[in-house]
Amino acid sequence: MSDHQRFAVVTGASSGIGVAYAERLAARGYHLILVARRRERLEETARNIRAKTNVTVEIVTADLGDSNDLSRVATLIEGREDIDLLVNNAGLGALGLTAQVSAAALDNLIKINVQALTRLTHAALPGFLRRDRGTIINIASIIALMPTPTGAGYSGSKAYVLNFTRSLQMELANTKVKVQAVLPGPVRTEFFEASGLKQAPFPDELFMTPEELVDTALTALDQDELICLPALQDLSAWTAYEAARGELIRALTQSGRPAARYAKRVG
Template sequence: MQTLPTVLITGASSGIGATYAERFARRGHDLVLVARDKARLEALAARLRAECKVAVDVLPADLTKSDDLSVIESRLRDDARIGILINNAGKAQAGAFADQTAEEIESLITLNTTAPTRLAAAVAPRLAQSGSGAIVNIGSVVGFAPEFGMSIYGASKAFVLFLSQGLNVELAPKGVYVQAVLPAATRTEIWERAGVDVNTLPEVMEVEELVDAALVGFDRRELVTIPPLHVAERWDALDGARQGLMSDLRQAHAAERYRSQA
């Protein structure tokens, strides 16, 4: 009987991360759960051990702190049982760009971009060597939408999408699957932490529906999964336009429209 890979999930104490934990536990995967709130992690772990008969390790960590991040990196590098990384931990932006402090900016960028990049880098060499495994990065449709006015958050999620696409180019030939999941508004605690009443939003997806849809994409080995996008061809057109733009680049000379001041 083939042993299922252990799944390490960040931001696992609530919301999307906790739902991923439950879904993978139901599939029979052992888990490593990472988040700041040890009590909530322990409660979730105890329930999943009892209900699903899987092994669940708890690693309390604040991924904005380098020492804590290093602990998780070491676990990913050294634990050969871990074959799936769910990079879910993240935070939203509270207020406009001009209202942000340096500390708030650094914290958001560290959690939303630095942490998932370092964790993916920690596990990727081992997965590539084994020729198997998966990295799932949770982004956001806000990464497409500067009009929403969440400049730092949106930029961080655009980074997550680009990172996922780039990792796919490098790792897919070595047998490693990389998926970017792009939710829209989802009913999680991220809104409360950003000072937003989620009940004031016009449309919100329930977290269980979001994760179940993301796992359909995971099982199909989609590279980019956008659960709230109802016309899949929109993504195909956007990606096709991007590739068309690249084909029109000529590096040796500036375009004709830039060769005069007229």
């Protein structure tokens, strides 16, 4: 462990995955800055962690869908030299058929899943690069790889998280700054209830606990596995997916001409 005081910022830290990250990072010696809307939940999490560890726990009540609150959290991150880790965990589902989901719900999903994650990452990067150390963990989802008819906005937002993270990995390849994307499957949290579903659309055996997920993702990070698919038993499936994606990209970049199937037919 380095001798400087290390802080980790965790968003969405009032429940589920966010609480699990806070607890696990505290156990690893990180001091914490916990961000969420529900102050009572944040205070409860902070009390529990302080009772078990000697770390400092700061809480920041903020709605990352609100531009003023988002700017306030971004300014905090930009102004601190002791932040070494950012967990972009805050997220919304807005599940359902797109025509039946409210415009406000979709707007808020984009604000939190896409805009807030991007803004806070942008706030952290200059300091990380200046110090040539730091880690950003972006919580995506397996749904980034699987379009769905009842979660178009959510799927699209998580595909953004995945591609944004992968692009950053390329940008930062020659630095000591790490960016990890975590793609969970179903997790036992308040997510589906908060999305307005009475029952999760997955069988019970597919669910991980938040603690299992975070332990897996942090082990993957320790092993420099920067795309973490926690439930994937055989990594060759991801390797094959990546090979197929690369083959498609090569096929798409052979020529700038329209494909023959689009040529006008005569007669």
